[in-house]
Amino acid sequence: MIEVKDLVKHFTGVAAVNGVSFSVAANEVVALIGPSGSGKSTTLRCLNGLEKPDAGTVTIDGQVLDVADETALCSLRTKMGFVFQHFNLFSHLTVLDNMTLAPINVKKMDKAKAEALAMGLLQRIGLADKASSYVSKLSGGQQQRVAIMRALAMEPKIMLFDEPTSALDPEMVKEVLDAIRSLAEQQMTMMIVTHEMAFAREVADRVIFMDEGRIIESGTPAAFFAHPQSQRAQDFLAKVL
Amino acid sequence: MIQEIFSAENVAFMLAGTRISLLVAVCAVTIGILLGIVAAACKLSRSAVLRVLANIYVEFIRGTPMLLQLSFFYLGIPLIYKQLTGSYLATDSLLLGILAIGINSGAYSGELIRSAINAVDAGQWEAGASLGMTHRQVMGKIILPQAFKRIIPPLTSEFITLIKDSSLVSTIGVVDLMKTTEIIGAHYYNYFLPMLGAGLIYLVLTVGISRLSALLERKVAVSD
Numbered sequence: 001m002i003e004v005k006d007l008v009k010h011f012t013g014v015a016a017v018n019g020v021s022f023s024v025a026a027n028e029v030v031a032l033i034g035p036s037g038s039g040k041s042t043t044l045r046c047l048n049g050l051e052k053p054d055a056g057t058v059t060i061d062g063q064v065l066d067v068a069d070e071t072a073l074c075s076l077r078t079k080m081g082f083v084f085q086h087f088n089l090f091s092h093l094t095v096l097d098n099m100t101l102a103p104i105n106v107k108k109m110d111k112a113k114a115e116a117l118a119m120g121l122l123q124r125i126g127l128a129d130k131a132s133s134y135v136s137k138l139s140g141g142q143q144q145r146v147a148i149m150r151a152l153a154m155e156p157k158i159m160l161f162d163e164p165t166s167a168l169d170p171e172m173v174k175e176v177l178d179a180i181r182s183l184a185e186q187q188m189t190m191m192i193v194t195h196e197m198a199f200a201r202e203v204a205d206r207v208i209f210m211d212e213g214r215i216i217e218s219g220t221p222a223a224f225f226a227h228p229q230s231q232r233a234q235d236f237l238a239k240v241l
Numbered sequence: 242m243i244q245e246i247f248s249a250e251n252v253a254f255m256l257a258g259t260r261i262s263l264l265v266a267v268c269a270v271t272i273g274i275l276l277g278i279v280a281a282a283c284k285l286s287r288s289a290v291l292r293v294l295a296n297i298y299v300e301f302i303r304g305t306p307m308l309l310q311l312s313f314f315y316l317g318i319p320l321i322y323k324q325l326t327g328s329y330l331a332t333d334s335l336l337l338g339i340l341a342i343g344i345n346s347g348a349y350s351g352e353l354i355r356s357a358i359n360a361v362d363a364g365q366w367e368a369g370a371s372l373g374m375t376h377r378q379v380m381g382k383i384i385l386p387q388a389f390k391r392i393i394p395p396l397t398s399e400f401i402t403l404i405k406d407s408s409l410v411s412t413i414g415v416v417d418l419m420k421t422t423e424i425i426g427a428h429y430y431n432y433f434l435p436m437l438g439a440g441l442i443y444l445v446l447t448v449g450i451s452r453l454s455a456l457l458e459r460k461v462a463v464s465d
Contacts, residue, residue: 050367070375078373088368092386092464101382102372134464147368154372 001026001158001189002047007056009042016042018213019056026157027187031200031221034210035236040193041085041162043210047191048080048160049073061157078106081151085163087143089135095122095146096131099153107154114153121149125179141172145179152183159183161192197240201225209233246434251425255435258421259442261335265407265417269342270400274354276347281354295351302348307341308409314341315413338410346403353395357388390461397454401447418442 002024009017017039024030032040045051047058049067058065060076067073090098099118103109109117122128125145135143144164151159161180165173177199183190184203194200200207201221208218209228216230225241228234283295302310314337322330361384369379408419416424422439426432 048371050371074373074375077371080371082368082371084364084368084371086364088362088364090365090368090383090387092383092390094464102369102374105378105382106373136465151372 001028001061002191003057003059004043004047005057005059007043007046007058008054009039009046009051010054011042015213017046017053020210020213020215021056022208022215022218024158024189024191026189028205029184029188029190029192029203031204031207032191032193032210033195033197033200033207033236034216038210039213040210044160044162044191044193048077048082050082074106078102078154079157081148081154081156081159083144083148083151083159083161083164085166087135087140087147087167089143089147089150091135094132094134095127095138098135098146099150102150103153118149118153121152122146124182125149139172140168141175144168144172144176148176148179148183157189159188159190161190161194163193163195165194165196195240197225197237209236211236242429242431243434246425246429246431247438251435252438254425255418255421255438255442258416258418259446261415262404262407262417262419263446265335265339265342265410265415266400266404268339269346269407270350270396270403272339272343273346273350273399273403274396276344277350277352277354280347280351281358284351284355285358299348299351302345307345307406308412310345311338311341311409311413314338334410334414338407338413338415342403342407342410346399349399350396353392353399354388357392357395358384360391361387393454393458393461397450401450404446404450405443 004023005021007017007020008015020039020043022030032044034040042051046053047060047065049065052067061079063072063076065073065076089095090101093101096115096118099121100111100114103114103117104111119128119131122131125148127142127146127149130138130142130146135146138146148159148164164180165176168176173196177196180190180192180199181203192200192204204221206218207221207224209216209224209230209232211232216232217224217228224233225237228237280295280298283291284299286292315332315334318337319330319332322328365383365387366379369383370376374382407417411417411420411423414420418439422432422435425435429435
């Protein structure tokens with residue numbers, strides 16, 4: 001479903017991602033972990049063209065991602081939901097309008113259908129009563145769950161999560177992780193950049209550990225967390241577990 | 242003296258001048274906003290040529306006095322017209338005044354609009370893009386509506402400035418509020434009282450606009 005080959009991305013001369021290759025199969029959940037500045041988020045952002053790779057290829061669902069071709073990029077992005085660390089809900093719109101904006105404008109869905117779809121998603125997370133609230137009235141956890149549902153309203157094949165709980169107060173982390181967990185149970189193909197090791201261990205089919213822009217090792221959560229092979233992974237786990 | 246200067250006839254004359262002042266300000270701010278949108282779009286454009294052109298426009302206008310620009314239009318355009326065509330151009334001071342002030346305002350409005358667009362959080366761009374929206378859709382549906390809210394207070398200041406600066410058209414023969422006070426003042430050899438009256442009228446206009454803008458601001462703040 002996702003195929004990344006020799007991905008390189010520099011920021012002002014520094015290689016944030018330095019030759020990364022991996023693939024994610026349909027229905028697979030991959031957790032991308034590693035220290036801050038290891039290139040996890042940059043890698044994820046390259047997958048949907050939020051960053052323009054300096055070298056290498058990204059193939060999504062059989063189609064090569066080309067950042068320069070806006071039409072192709074937009075249509076590819078409709079297949080991938082992206083959830084941001086800071087939610088990035090549209091602050092001038094209500095919860096419902098946040099969720100229907102893209103279905104109506106991008107997929108040309110009619111308004112009634114888009115709203116019915118959005119209300120169904122809001123009911124799933126118990127926020128149907130917030131449909132007409134502006135997002136500033138919601139807690140961080142509620143905002144992040146709405147952001148996840150906003151992405152799902154486009155009915156994507158893949159969901160990408162960029163540190164979805166890092167900006168949340170501790171008591172709100174669980175509700176967001178629960179929402180992601182229920183997606184995993186529904187066999188959604190997902191890639192999650194996270195610092196929540198317990199969650200990665202529980203939900204992921206595979207863990208990829210990155211440091212200094214490279215993949216150091218990858219494997220099943222059981223194997224990786226119990227017996228990390230590399231010294232760097234051992235040091236990292238010793239600090240965070 | 243006061244009764245003579247503020248006779249019904251003179252007050253009506255000043256109010257007619259007030260209408261002209263308002264007309265100049267409203268037309269100029271409208272031209273200014275339209276030009277400002279164009280200037281902001283050019284400044285934010287990917288084309289270097291458009292960016293340079295917009296910069297020249299803004300720097301030229303901001304770097305020279307409005308009175309000079311007004312005189313340039315009033316004196317310069319007929320001169321250029323004559324050089325090009327050989328015949329005289331019958332100019333309309335009011336129209337030239339509106340154009341000159343509108344073009345001046347466009348440079349300032351352009352900067353206001355550009356900075357309001359830039360002030361929208363980059364995350365809003367990324368969220369729109371990540372949902373498959375085109376650059377144009379993100380701009381139209383997400384960025385501009387959010388920029389609009391931020392731009393009401395500075396645009397109000399710009400409009401208030403224009404109401405006051407519209408008095409410059411009195412120098413090219415337009416009978417606006419300022420000019421009526423000069424005419425009445427010359428008639429009675431008393432400039433002080435008509436000026437005081439005009440000052441009050443300008444104040445009523447500008448304070449009124451501030452109040453209206455505050456109402457509008459509260460109305461669009463519901464999402465905050």
